[in-house]
Amino acid sequence: MNFLKAFFESFTNPTFYKLTLSAATPLLFASLGGMFSEKTGVVNIALEGIMLLGAFTGVVGAALFGSPWIGLILAMLVGIGAAALHAMASVNFQANQIVSATAIILLAQGVTGFLLEPVFGQPGSTPIYDKIPEVKLTFLKEGSFLHGMIGSLSPLIYVALVMVIVSWFIVYKTRLGLRIRAVGENPEAADTLGVSVYGIRWFGVLMSGLFASLGGAYLSVGELGQFSENMTNGKGFIALAAMILGNWTPKGALFACLLFGAAEALNEQLQSNPTLAISSSVKPLFNLIPFVITLIVVAGFVGLTRPPAASGTPYEKKG
């Protein structure tokens, strides 16, 4: 009974919806990035690592230049750089894409852990810096449901939502998008028609780096103003699952990320619910909920959605 009450309290609380949006945002960025890469035929499970690099660089920028916005720009550059490594290995050198990406995840963990102490003078986590200020919708009535929900949100949340539309437009309404899909479905045919398979794949992978680093930077300079070791906590992989559930489309990714975001928000709400009064030793059981949901979703939907046909297969340029 208490549980039902706690559920009801969560769903009627505007904070739940705000948390859903903010939990969905980093996933959405990374998920859109993963989609771009896979649409061109390159699997990028390095999203997790690129997010971590983005989160770290964001705070470095905020600390060195006093502006989280500069941090955000640096994060994007580093994200593109890390993605370039993956592109070089998997496009030009036909490496195993999963293994190359695993190396990049490990590299991100190593580099961020290694630099944390020399740069910030303390291990584990950084001090708290300015974060990107939230957008306040002052026309909403103070204390109203809508105000509690969207009255004060990070501008990056709006950016993520706009990126859904931008990504959809690029992939389905432009010549570039047509080439992206052609290369991901049938690189031989695209090559024959004069499309640069390598060029398009590089573009897709770099986009994934750009987006994933934005997702990571959202976690640090967008939400907390702080970086802590391995703070992405598997979010890059949940984003991949969202991409699969969303059938490799921007709109699908949006809904999948909102679903995963809601699971995380509900988890947070239940853990802090006064009626349930959950003791701290039981909290790990709640923390595994998002992962169980992801697992079920991946297993349940993977057969019903379809990846780009050439996804994961290296392509060797002819002649």
Added chain:
Amino acid sequence: MGKKSWIRVLIPIVSVLIALLIASIIIIWVGEGSFMERLQFLVTAYSEMIKGAFGSVSAFMNTIIKMSPLILTGLAVGFGFRAGVFNIGAEGQMAMGALTASIFAVNASALPMVIAIPMTIIVGMLAGAVWAGIAGFLKAKTGAHEVITTIMLNWIAYNITNWAVAGPFNSGGGTPKSPEIAESTKLPNVVSSQATFLSYGIFIAIAAAIIMYVILYRTSMGYEVKAVGFNPFASEYGGINVSKNIIITMAISGALAGLAGTLESIGLYYRFYGTLTSGKGFDGISIALIGQNNPFGIIAASLLIGGLRTGSNQMQFVGVPKHIVTIIQSIIIFLVAAERIVMTIMGWNKKKGGSK
């Protein structure tokens, strides 16, 4: 053919050398003072590392102690690779194996040692097998990619074990840990030096490598595993049950990771800690790749990574964060994955083999 197999051995070795070279540049970069002083710092850092890993009897024993679970997680990942599955979940399987084995071992005080130890090991291996088997089952039945499912299972295992040692299986005190296991389940020690004890675990790990070698190269089961890994469609056509093979491969892989966790509990810590695995499952990926999925290559790679890990603790005292080892590992993995980079650097790919 002869030349090609030489290259297979040389690629990981060259990759390791390149990684160490890049790490040297990083260490010189973080050092202070003039170039000569930085160079001096580099020499100090590396000699501390070597001293920390092999410099004394207890240092060397510590390296061997680190090696045992690494051999097993390396075998776990390597066996998966042979069958074409990427078991990135050795970490979680190791944790579940260690937790389950520890729960059994805590309650096994009534059993004599000759029964208690083998039973604890079997329980731990089974737990690892089941945990990995979930991912194998999902891949075989629904096509869910094992990389995502095993990562999710890692997080689930992480939270389950955290809950267990913080709640029902807690023994009180500061760090969350389980009660101590029964005397009869503790693996005997081979030698001890000062406060360092080396258990028989290393022999179990080496035996596992030999068994895996025999299975892979001397049995029809090994042949099927390799065939499925090489070309699942042709294998299916040739009458091999691919689904069954994937589930069995994952289960064996998980059993090896579970064994790694079990030995850490019964041979080293004598209880379950939340930090018992601490990345050893992930290290298995680098080890399998450096060892080219060959059981004996994996033993050699475990010595390397075990040595780096042990030595890096010592290196930390002179001011090089131990994360340098993670960076070294990532560079090795990257280069082994993109072996053509290495081959281009070394000028080995002038004439490619006629395979494609």
